Amino acid sequence: MPPLVKHLLQEWKSAGIPPDSPVILACSGGKDSMVLMDVLVQAGKKPLVAHANFGLRGEESDADEAFVIEQAGLHGLKGVSTRFFTRSFAQEQGLSIQMAARELRYAWLRELAKQEGAVAILTAHHALDQAETLLLNLMRGSGIRGMKGMEVLSRGIFRPLLKCEPDDILRHAGNYRVAWREDASNRSTSYKRNFLRHNVLAPWEERYPGTVRQILRSSELLGEWNEYLEHKLAEDLAFFRHDEDPNSLSLSVSEHPQARILLRSWLENFGMADQAPFVLEAATRPGALFSSKEYELLIDRQWMMVRKRQQQENECLWLEPMQNMRTGTWNFTWVGVEDFPGKINDPFTLLIDPEQVRWPLSLRHSRTGDRIHPFGMKGSKLLSDLFTDARIDRFEKESWPVLCMDDQVIWVPGLRSSELLRSTKKKGRFLLLRASNTA
Numbered sequence: 109m110p111p112l113v114k115h116l117l118q119e120w121k122s123a124g125i126p127p128d129s130p131v132i133l134a135c136s137g138g139k140d141s142m143v144l145m146d147v148l149v150q151a152g153k154k155p156l157v158a159h160a161n162f163g164l165r166g167e168e169s170d171a172d173e174a175f176v177i178e179q180a181g182l183h184g185l186k187g188v189s190t191r192f193f194t195r196s197f198a199q200e201q202g203l204s205i206q207m208a209a210r211e212l213r214y215a216w217l218r219e220l221a222k223q224e225g226a227v228a229i230l231t232a233h234h235a236l237d238q239a240e241t242l243l244l245n246l247m248r249g250s251g252i253r254g255m256k257g258m259e260v261l262s263r264g265i266f267r268p269l270l271k272c273e274p275d276d277i278l279r280h281a282g283n284y285r286v287a288w289r290e291d292a293s294n295r296s297t298s299y300k301r302n303f304l305r306h307n308v309l310a311p312w313e314e315r316y317p318g319t320v321r322q323i324l325r326s327s328e329l330l331g332e333w334n335e336y337l338e339h340k341l342a343e344d345l346a347f348f349r350h351d352e353d354p355n356s357l358s359l360s361v362s363e364h365p366q367a368r369i370l371l372r373s374w375l376e377n378f379g380m381a382d383q384a385p386f387v388l389e390a391a392t393r394p395g396a397l398f399s400s401k402e403y404e405l406l407i408d409r410q411w412m413m414v415r416k417r418q419q420q421e422n423e424c425l426w427l428e429p430m431q432n433m434r435t436g437t438w439n440f441t442w443v444g445v446e447d448f449p450g451k452i453n454d455p456f457t458l459l460i461d462p463e464q465v466r467w468p469l470s471l472r473h474s475r476t477g478d479r480i481h482p483f484g485m486k487g488s489k490l491l492s493d494l495f496t497d498a499r500i501d502r503f504e505k506e507s508w509p510v511l512c513m514d515d516q517v518i519w520v521p522g523l524r525s526s527e528l529l530r531s532t533k534k535k536g537r538f539l540l541l542r543a544s545n546t547a
Contacts, residue, residue, distance in 0.1 A: 119268040123261040137172040142288040159189040228266040239323040256331035353414035362391040378403040394500035437547035443540040461531035
């Protein structure tokens, strides 16, 4: 049995993939992916061969696509392909060409796997790719998590050749006359990965043979350390987590001797790991706000809370009598009553004299400078002070609806109503507006 075939079967078993499971082979037509195709066939596997044509090299890209589909057929395999407008996508998303191609490729492969019921997507990454990944992560300052590099199986991506060196792959290609196409762009050092391969790792390996193998060994050792640290960090963080909200962490974490590491670990899930030192410095400043591309973090009195960034709607929802309404997690329902019902003690229920109100009313979020003339009080009060007194945090405040008449705030549900609603009428029809929050 060829060494690479034996290796693949061992990795397949170690990954826990059932022997005859449907899988997808991501195939570029280059030497590595064509060798993996041959190895899979010799191992008795029948993957669906998938090729992404990024349209970056004109006729050469089209020739690669035709070659992969042809070779798949010669191996008795089904081949599929798709084409992308990579340059325009990269420009629209503000990405490099390589990053755009990667995003397009994996999004398509995952969707294809879902359609085909495939349990894994196979790629031909090998030891040199791993060494390049480690150096790239080192350049990015990714810490110990980045130093473990790629995993043989991760999030449905199976890399059975990851521990194999390029010479092993080249030897198999020669011994079994594997056909492949050479991508001229692989020789260009304008890409970071190619620069590291040709200008750093190649001379390094030539001067000190075995360097790539030792880098791979370091990756395995760091992976073991990372697994232990992940377990330890999760254990320590559990002590500070909110019982009901996993996205809230007690500010007492700042007193832990390794607070920065704990916080960095927690914030990495939200794209804010590098902000850990600044978050710690702001732990004594309630109201401090930090954000990443997708999330925002608020320092409250006892907790630091993270949520998805939200697009605030500035439009008003117009409210007519007896017209029930839902906005966000809030429901507003009407009840009609005859004669004065007496004092309303529920702050989430508002008594309205329909003859005194100028319709329609409006529901919106609070704005900077909003004020209310609280019922039974002289003068007005800022809504921001009202929320602060009620210990409502900034996240809640932003989504808290207020009821207005002619853009004057007449009710903050659950908090205060306005003197503008005072009625001297004791008989006749009244309306009750009830608010409930399902959050």
